Amino acid sequence: MKITIAVLLLSLSGRLFxxxxxxxxxxxxxxxxxxxxxxxxxxxDPAAVLAPEYYHAWDNDNQSLIIAPFFRxxxxxxxxxHVDLREFSWLKVADEWELKLGISKVYWGVTESQHLVDIINxxxxxxxxxxxxxxxxxxxxxxxxxxWGALDLFILPYFRERTFPGVDGRLRSNPPVDTDSAVYxxxxxxxxxxxxxxxxxxxxxxxxxxxxxYGTSRDPRFSADLISKDGFIPFYEIINQTGLDVQMTHDSWxxxxxVIRRDSKQDTFTASTGGFEYTFYGxxxxxxxxxxxxxxxxxxxxxxxxxxxxxxxxxxxxxTLNDEQSSELLLGIVQDLDSSDASWNxxxxxxxxxxxxxxxxxxxxxxxxxxxxxxFVRDDDYIQLELARYF
Amino acid sequence: MRNGLITLALLLIFLPLVQAETAEEKGLAIxxxxxxxxxxxxxxxxxxLMTLRNKQGKESIREIRAINLEVxxxxxxxxxxxDKPRDVKGTAFLTYSHALDPDEQWIFLPALKRVKRISSSNxxxxxxxxxxxxxxxxxxxxxxxxxxxxxxxxxDGQDCFVLETRPQYKHSGYTKSHLWIDKSExxxxxxxxxxxxxxxxxxxxxxxxxxxxxxxxxxxxMTMENQQNGKSTTLKxxxxxxRTGLTDKDFQKNDLKRQR
Numbered sequence: 001m002k003i004t005i006a007v008l009l010l011s012l013s014g015r016l017f018x019x020x021x022x023x024x025x026x027x028x029x030x031x032x033x034x035x036x037x038x039x040x041x042x043x044x045d046p047a048a049v050l051a052p053e054y055y056h057a058w059d060n061d062n063q064s065l066i067i068a069p070f071f072r073x074x075x076x077x078x079x080x081x082h083v084d085l086r087e088f089s090w091l092k093v094a095d096e097w098e099l100k101l102g103i104s105k106v107y108w109g110v111t112e113s114q115h116l117v118d119i120i121n122x123x124x125x126x127x128x129x130x131x132x133x134x135x136x137x138x139x140x141x142x143x144x145x146x147x148w149g150a151l152d153l154f155i156l157p158y159f160r161e162r163t164f165p166g167v168d169g170r171l172r173s174n175p176p177v178d179t180d181s182a183v184y185x186x187x188x189x190x191x192x193x194x195x196x197x198x199x200x201x202x203x204x205x206x207x208x209x210x211x212x213x214y215g216t217s218r219d220p221r222f223s224a225d226l227i228s229k230d231g232f233i234p235f236y237e238i239i240n241q242t243g244l245d246v247q248m249t250h251d252s253w254x255x256x257x258x259v260i261r262r263d264s265k266q267d268t269f270t271a272s273t274g275g276f277e278y279t280f281y282g283x284x285x286x287x288x289x290x291x292x293x294x295x296x297x298x299x300x301x302x303x304x305x306x307x308x309x310x311x312x313x314x315x316x317x318x319x320t321l322n323d324e325q326s327s328e329l330l331l332g333i334v335q336d337l338d339s340s341d342a343s344w345n346x347x348x349x350x351x352x353x354x355x356x357x358x359x360x361x362x363x364x365x366x367x368x369x370x371x372x373x374x375x376f377v378r379d380d381d382y383i384q385l386e387l388a389r390y391f
Numbered sequence: 392m393r394n395g396l397i398t399l400a401l402l403l404i405f406l407p408l409v410q411a412e413t414a415e416e417k418g419l420a421i422x423x424x425x426x427x428x429x430x431x432x433x434x435x436x437x438x439x440l441m442t443l444r445n446k447q448g449k450e451s452i453r454e455i456r457a458i459n460l461e462v463x464x465x466x467x468x469x470x471x472x473x474d475k476p477r478d479v480k481g482t483a484f485l486t487y488s489h490a491l492d493p494d495e496q497w498i499f500l501p502a503l504k505r506v507k508r509i510s511s512s513n514x515x516x517x518x519x520x521x522x523x524x525x526x527x528x529x530x531x532x533x534x535x536x537x538x539x540x541x542x543x544x545x546x547d548g549q550d551c552f553v554l555e556t557r558p559q560y561k562h563s564g565y566t567k568s569h570l571w572i573d574k575s576e577x578x579x580x581x582x583x584x585x586x587x588x589x590x591x592x593x594x595x596x597x598x599x600x601x602x603x604x605x606x607x608x609x610x611x612x613m614t615m616e617n618q619q620n621g622k623s624t625t626l627k628x629x630x631x632x633x634r635t636g637l638t639d640k641d642f643q644k645n646d647l648k649r650q651r
Binding site: 022024055057064091093095096098105106107110132143145150202207247249250251252253254279281282287289322323324325326351353354355357388390391 | 443445451452475476477478479480493495503504505506507508509510512513515516517519520561562564640643644645649651
């Protein structure tokens with residue numbers, strides 16, 4: 001990998017001043033409504049983010065380079081203060097194929113409440129617990145585009161460990177995760193070469209994706225037996241995972257389904273998310289759209305400590321004002337159908353002027369069942385305000 | 392006698408042509424001529440600067456790049472990418488438009504790298520907070536409307552036909568529109584849009600027409616004035632290019648991911 005990066009750097013260094021820079025910087029402030037049950041973390045957490053992106057294309061736009069580092073400085077948690085190379089890749093585009101080399105980000109899937117099928121990139125858990133922030137993944141990605149759909153082949157030569165909050169951070173387990181002591185099933189550890197293949201296609205109202213992944217699981221396992229003086233030791237097993245994602249789009253309806261089947265030495269399980277989003281456009285003779293989202297979350301693993309979503313219902317609503325400031329709001333509730341446990345999520349944003357954006361995020365947890373992994377964060381209800389400037 | 396019968400038969404066959412044209416027929420004939428004159432451009436690309444102006448005169452802008460592919464016998468394909476405002480930079484839309492069937496639409500969200508199929512039912516909603524609705528900027532196809540010729544009228548010194556159109560597709564925000572089409576080149580010069588309550592909602596004016604490839608006229612300035620809320624939006628088009636060699640391959644949902 002180091003050699004690949006060095007070659008990339010050398011061959012492309014001459015072009016570095018020809019392209020364009022964009023990105024954003026932001027300050028955010030999280031306020032936790034309750035004191036942490038774990039002593040160290042406080043209730044106030046200001047932080048700052050810088051996320052620039054460099055882009056340059058040549059050869060009639062058939063070749064391009066992207067460099068996108070990410071920096072966060074967190075006032076409370078040294079683990080949340082982190083740097084990542086989200087993207088550093090070279091792309092070659094031909095008529096019927098594309099080749100991407102380097103660090104990049106790939107998204108698969110259709111549902112809103114969780115992202116089961118999306119497996120290429122590791123989750124940047126210290127950024128957000130919604131699983132939508134990802135770490136850059138080194139890859140060789142060859143894509144073919146044919147009449148029968150798109151075929152993506154991936155070689156993933158280096159594994160990224162999931163980030164976890166430190167002892168001074170909120171939204172953590174107790175004890176915290178000892179990220180310095182990760183254990184791997186494969187003797188190759190982080191250097192295990194993972195591979196993935198995906199076919200995707202659009203047929204009329206239907207958008208389909210079928211994928212298979214072989215390699216190191218992005219989800220670490222934890223157990224009470226695997227613990228160091230600094231906390232839980234993440235164990236990364238080797239898995240085979242087949243994923244299916246389907247969306248049917250008709251009129252104002254989006255019907256969505258994601259299913260995965262995962263095999264490892266330890267177990268085999270099936271999980272799925274399915275549901276719909278229906279949008280009422282221009283309600284009350286205004287420009288406002290109101291979307292209604294319902295998704296059922298299923299996981300046949302009986303040990304609730306692994307997944308919080310074994311039999312849950314997500315209900316949500318999306319409000320889009322369609323105004324000049326692109327104001328929008330998303331409210332979602334995930335209710336465990338076997339208990340009274342639930343979590344509430346709110347995300348809202350609005351542009352200010354041409355370059356600024358104000359975002360609000362709030363999460364509330366109502367967890368009484370100690371078997372629920374969210375039990376650790378039961379007192380971590382928070383509200384976050386972020387002001388970003390785009391350049 | 393035999394000749395007489397043939398004459399009668401011919402007369403019967405061609406009778407509809409010699410009869411006075413109805414207003415519907417004349418309307419359809421005018422729009423068909425306008426449509427025929429705009430056939431064969433194959434593909435095009437252009438840059439757009441959109442200026443939104445509120446009642447107080449405060450302005451904000453959007454910058455968009457667009458490529459289009461002419462599809463014979465169906466609606467066109469289009470791909471648009473946002474450059475500004477900065478927070479939506481890299482957001483891209485792909486549309487396969489159809490005459491009466493719903494369009495197929497995908498959006499690319501650059502922060503998540505997510506390509507999302509979206510509903511195309513939102514015909515009447517504002518495009519990026521502007522006074523242009525999605526249906527105002529979508530590809531024109533004859534079967535989308537019914538047509539009625541109203542009158543001849545001089546508009547800004549140009550002899551024009553005035554037509555009334557009524558949308559035949561679902562979810563339109565309009566009951567009808569009035570179109571001014573100039574007689575010399577069959578270009579749309581003005582559209583008055585009437586809302587669902589049949590009151591005048593918006594006036595769109597087309598200006599700075601330039602001809603490309605000795606055939607295709609494109610307005611470089613379009614202004615949409617909302618008569619009810621006092622807001623307006625101006626589109627300035629630049630950098631028109633035709634027959635650049637784009638194909639179906641440039642309008643696949645996978646292409647959305649690498650737009651910048």
